[in-house]
Amino acid sequence: MIEFRDVHKWFGDLHVLKGINLHVAPGEVLVVCGPSGSGKSTLIRTINRLETIQKGELIVDGMKVHDPRTPMTKLRAEIGFVFQQFNLYPHMTALENVTLAPIKVRRIPRREAEEQGKEVLAKVGLADKLYQYPAQLSGGQQQRVAIARGLCMRPKIMLFDEPTSALDPEMINEVLEVMRALAHEGMTMIVVTHEMGFAREVAHRVAFMDYGELIEIAPPEEFFARPRSERTRHFLSKILTH
Amino acid sequence: MLETFNIRVILEYLPLYGSCLLATLWLSGAGLAGSLGVGCVACALRTSRFRMLSLPAAAYIESIRSTPLLAQLYFLYFGLPSLGVPVSETTVGILALTLNSGAYMAEIIRGGIQSIAPGQIEAAISSGLSYLQRMRAVVLPQAIGITLPPMLGQAIVLVKDSALLSLISLMELTRAGQILTSERFMPAEGFLTSAVFYLMIYSALKTLTVWSRKRLIYLHTG
Secondary structure (H helix, E strand, C coil), rough: EEEEEEEEEECCCCCEEEEEEEEECCCCEEEEECCCCCHHHHHHHCCCCCCCEEEEEEEEEEEEEECCCCCHHHHHCCEEEEECCCCCCCCCCCCHHHHHHHHHHHCHHHHHHHHHHHHHHHHHCHHHCCCCCCHHHHHHHHHHHHHHHHHHCEEEEEECCCCCCCCCCHHHHHHHHHHHHHHCCCEEEEECCCCCCHHHHHHHHEEEEECCCEEEEEEEEHHHHHCCCCCHHHHHHHHHHC | HHHHHHHHHHHHHHHHHHHHHHHHHHHHHHHHHHHHHHHHHHHHCCCCHHHHHHHHHHHHHHHHHHHHHHHHHHHHHHHHHHHHCCCHHHHHHHHHHHHHHHHHHHHHHHHHHHCCCCHHHHHHHHCCHHHHHHHHHHHHHHHHHHHHHHHHHHHHHHHHHHHHHHHCCCHHHHHHHHHHHHCCHHHHHHHHHHHHHHHHHHHHHHCCCCCCCHHHHHHHHH
């Protein structure tokens, strides 16, 4: 479904992705962790070409993302992206936020899109917030709207870039709950997060990134019990102490 | 001093002031409409990724903002004919207001667009919305709310700047004051009356500005 072949990315002189090789199968849930600045956000942002790569090959759903001639709008419609800062449209209600792209990009009739939007918002527990504006919602509710916005496009892949990092602790679970349900439905997901409980429980594989390199990637049992690399061990010892 | 203030003369010249008020409104209105168009285009070029487009737009905006409107007006009025381009006073007047105000409008629009959090644009890109779709659905509805108050502020400046057009002998409110001065030697009455009419236009625009600011607050709190 997603295939990185020796992918490199530079920001000016800064080498942020140093030869990434990675294959994500359909239905797989991959959690990516690592210290800040390690390139994990950049990694998932290359998948829908929010960041362009400079070297290597990146194939997503059969399309060559590394090729500048590949039209991205069609592929992007197949990939839901959830941001750390939610990035909802502040001038639109929750329902308008989730129906915009289905109406404009998928060309679904408004009434149908709204039916579906209500359904998906109900699924993430926000049936009573359809006509609220983002400013009237809590962080956890906003992030669930953002997830619903991705789901309303009926995507093949969902990407999460630190979806709970900007949330107050008591709101983290309501968001993880939605993501857990999604994983159980068989959605292909890449989740950049430090929620190791979620990784342990939901992920098929966990990857550790440091300095732009994919240091280690393994099923969670193995990843947490017997990390092979010293850097992974060091990182895990720092974030698993509490 | 006040007993020498001649109200009767003002009443006598009121029809002249009326037609000059209309002229000021028409010149400013045309200039405002023109500057909105020029401003949008200049802003679009200025923010382009291509330097061939962004550099000329930046040069236009900066040269207008760094020189006096009077100099720009004289350049168009005396300069264009000397370059072999015959233009009427009215055309020169509207052109000067359009080009001058357009540069400021471009910057106001740019500020409005750039004030929209880049994350929202990324979200729209990620959903597969095209450039025009995200402009129409995400950027412009918010940018218009944000830019309306400063645009109305610029409209107020534009109305006052239109007084300079009296210098190329266009009939407008300030010119009416000059006429009263030269025909009856009554500069106090003449220019004070002009000022009252400017105040009326200002009050109307000011009311609109206050209203638009209130609307803006509604927009942001839902």
